[in-house]
Amino acid sequence: METSSLSLKSAIDNLFAHHDLSLMKVRGQSYDGASNMKGEFNGLKTLIMNENESAYYVHCFAHQLQLALVAVARKHVDIADFFNIISTxxxxxxxxxxxxxMIRQKQAKKVAKGIKSGLIETGKGLNQELSLKRAGDTRWGSHYRSLLNLAALFSYVVEVLEVVSCDATDSSKKVQARGLLRYLQSFGFVFNL
Incomplete structure (x- = not known):
């Protein structure tokens, strides 16, 4: 999808026209701080305000909160360390x-066993495959989803790290896996998670 300010403006114009709305009645607009959105000369904010000076711009409060949350988390040494280790x-x-x-197979076996024993329900949208995903810096929700998946797959992650710590041919990978295992099984990790 094209995200230039001109294409976004065109999409808004089309949406307003489709619903018989007037851009002249808009009294506010709010976006994140990206240049295509709030740019002084060619941003979406400016394109809309060129047509309607009453469509005041306010930086998105949710985005401001997101930026503040990330900044505070990075300033707290234990939490910053926690997310660095999660990244590793x-x-x-x-x-x-x-x-x-290995994680995928272990998860599939558990789900199949749970379905067979009747402990897990089946249906549309249920029992989706989980995976470990890297968190993005600009969306705190991605940190949350990443940690939820880690918590759900925790026992499998530990099993895989145990295999790596014993069977890896590269000694640095063994050392890294052992260090991660120690951290994942510590009170500090559990508390921060």
């Missing part, structure tokens, strides 16, 4: 198709 864990687990497949 995502690198270790995501760097190998074999490791990703």
């Amino acid at each position: 864990l995502m690198n270790v687990m995501g760097a190998s198709c074999k490791r990703k497949d």
